[in-house]
Amino acid sequence: MRRLLTAPLLVLFAGAISGPRSLHALAQVAPPVQLTLVSQSAWNGVGRPLQISFQATNASASALDDLSVELIVGAPATSRSLYELSLTQDPAPLIASPFPQRGTLAPGETRAFRIDQSVNDLSARGDSGLFPLKVELRSRDVAVGTLRMPMIFLIERPKVPLDLAWTWVLSEPVQHRPDGTFLPGTLESDIAPGGRLTEMAAALDGLGSRPVDVVVSSVLLDQLQRMAGGYRILDVAGTVRTVPKGDGGAADAAALLQTLRGVAGRHETELIATPLQDPSLPALFRAGLGPELQTLIDGGQALVGSALGRSATSDVVRPFRSELDPATLPLLSGIGARTVLLDPGFVAAQKFESPPVFRLVAGRASVAAVLPNPELAALAATYQTDPVLAAQVSLGELASIWLELPGTPARGAAVLFGEDAGMPPSFFASFARLVRASPWLAPMTASRFVSSVPSSNRESVPPRAYASFGTSYLDRLITSRASLTRFHETVAGSGSLEDSLREDLLTAQSSTMLSDPSLGLSFVDAVAKAIRRIYDHVRIDTTVVTLPSQRGLLPLSLSNDSGQQLRVVLRLVSDRRLQFVEGAAQPVTLGPGRRTLTIRVRAQTTGRIPVKVQILSWGALPEPIAEKTIVIRSTAYNLVALFVTIGAALFLLGWWGRRLLPRRRS
Structure with a gap:
């Protein structure tokens, strides 16, 4: 039976939750039960009941009986700070609804629970709101497991939604040797069913006509194309395993490429390509290779266009892992970049004051910058073990931003799932579903977002120290580059081989090699060996x-x-x-x-x-x-010399011959 609590009961209920030590002590010794959110309504209102499904796992050695589920709806969070507090603390309750459950929860057992609750009474408040929810699993009226999540309640369909720029980065490091053999790594698992990249692509595929920014790594696409045709991979044990085309990881790579082609083919998708081999821009600049950036960008766009069947935009740029410094921003501006997509916290800001859009400046160069909400990123990371709850909490953060000024136009928030993603694979489908179902959100591309959410803020590129290539590494790289240039001038008709060797050197410049220089040097050495093999003939x-x-x-x-x-x-x-x-x-x-x-x-x-x-x-x-x-x-x-020798001999003969002549006597 649902109970709408009156003011006296509010005080009594709050005291019952936080006051008596006996209940608190009893809860402390109760058998531990882990609750995991399975699904929840994206939003609720009159005629849209709250629906929650969750799983409970009994990690104790004792069976739990006399089960019930208690749903507590708290007073709405009227600010972003109160919303964050409601995720860890008990707000004043408005509604408490018990749901008796049959059966028991045996030791080690995982059981699903579902509750449906009308929230029509909340319409009496007359406003939309963000209500904290607390779900308790009880055994003999003692809480043995707790879930806290937000509920978005809409009194009417929003007239001015919150603009949302969301960027999905699909990326992998270099995970193959110069001979094409793949190395042990994350790639196979990430593209397998249920893997990170597969789940991200599936979530994007389910967005329908919702605008979105998709950044596709040139390294990822290159490796997917290699794998799709069949490949060899070195196992952890050191044995080489062959995967034929159409089997295992080869089939997974082909399927992922097909999904990405569908996502890229939508008019609403703003497709962004990374430069060839995903270099770190600061490392590239410090290595003296900055002038090559345009060539790398053109190569990355050509690869993406060939693999996905659609040209990528050149106005919007995602620096690898948001690595940008005062020296490299002018490079991007000089090649036509108008908008950069950054990581949360790229520029310092007070809590809840990070601007979603600002002007990023370095010297005379400036570009528009989209800055993801750092509070949302931090909240999502807190719920790594419960990805569905992480998605619900992230949606709540967006709702708290919108509800601060729900009727104000030109307001927005940004979200970015970066190169490492950082979230469990199942998070992405849950978050995409929630955004898709939320009428108070207006997803849009980054290029439109920077004009829809104007900002007069100007921020200088903060000085940061990024990894760079070592001196000996650069010496060997530059030596091989010079050798390849001479090879080009020397050997006629070596186009395909030369292209392959040039690709090896570009791979050696990848950001992957900053953390694994030995892999990079294997590509550098492969170029020298291939050239020497030709010369040795x-x-x-x-x-x-x-x-x-x-x-x-x-x-x-x-x-x-x-x-x-x-x-x-x-x-x-x-x-x-x-x-x-x-x-x-x-x-x-x-x-x-x-x-x-x-x-x-x-x-x-x-x-x-x-x-x-x-x-x-x-x-x-x-x-x-x-x-x-x-x-x-x-x-x-x-x-x-012969004439001189003969002359000298004749002279000597004449000289000695005079001694044989008779002398005249006086």
């Missing part, structure tokens, strides 16, 4: 050459088994005994197969003359491709 076959005259031709046999045409530099190094008539270095084009070159030389003497033959890559700072020291045996005579 080039050989110098000549070993010894005989030069019978002072001037002659040096034949050099070169082999190119790479299957590619190479534009190289041939360099010859020797001492002063051998001169190269046309210079010591010359450009050479090596087609596939074997080729013999003739080099004009001039020997200054006879004997064995070592010559170092080098084949170098093209470019300002050439890279060695092949090197070999050959020997030139010179049998030529220097005519000048």
